[in-house]
Amino acid sequence: MDHPIVRVAALSLCLAVGACDGKPKSDAPPPASAPAGAPATPGAAATTGTLPGLTGGGSTTLTIGDPNAPKGKTGTAKIMGHVKWTGPAPEERAAPVTFPECKDRKPIPAMKVAADGGLANVFVYVQSGLPAGAYDLPPDPVDLHQKDCEYLPRVFGIRAGQPLIMHNDDPMLHNVHARGQGAGMSTGPNSFNVAMPVQNTRLMRKFDEPQVAVTIVCDVHPWMRSYAGVVANPFWAVTKDDGSFAIEGLPAGTYTLEFWHERQGKKTAQVTVTDGQAATVDLAFAP
């Protein structure tokens, strides 16, 4: 069983002896992200804990949620739709001419647009309208990989307080520099900066509070970007390559959805859903 706490313990040892063996773990990594609307795990609405043995910036002690808050409500309603880009086809980024260690890189464009205009990597979530309540954290961590000089995934959702496992799959130094929004971009909430010099090592962190989105950069390779939509409820999705998304398990209600894109900013839409029904919300970003 590959429990986060076990991995943190291994990391502590790793840091204590000053080096890691660099051998790949034989266990399979957990899914890259929890599916939207995944069943909640009882007993995790309020999470308090310490993360031993971790160095660098950011919080090591977290208290997430109100232990006395009612459980967050779920249901059988669904929201689905497509996000499109209506402007001209974006130009591809030029490959870097330096950094020979990154020759295998497959650049991930900021504007990932399908032939019909479908826009990928838009973070969609229920911003408001849910009944008061605290949602249990998903049982699994979220994984962020550094592979062939890119972060994977480019855009992901994570709950405040949910473990983020950062992997360096490359035989070179990367760092994971999370910049929370606000005055102290590199020191405030949701901010940390950890170096990962050794291949096949992992670190764990958590984000402190909901924020869409936290930018993650590598200070060694300036094109490397990932974006974390840090949310307080399980109702989020990232648009697929065709621009489609789906959020399931909602209680009936009227909600404000927010759509966030790294280049195009934010848009909101109102939607009303009823039990057992699917509502469709299509949205376009224009130049």
Ligand SMILES: [Cu+2]
């Ligand atoms: Cu890097």
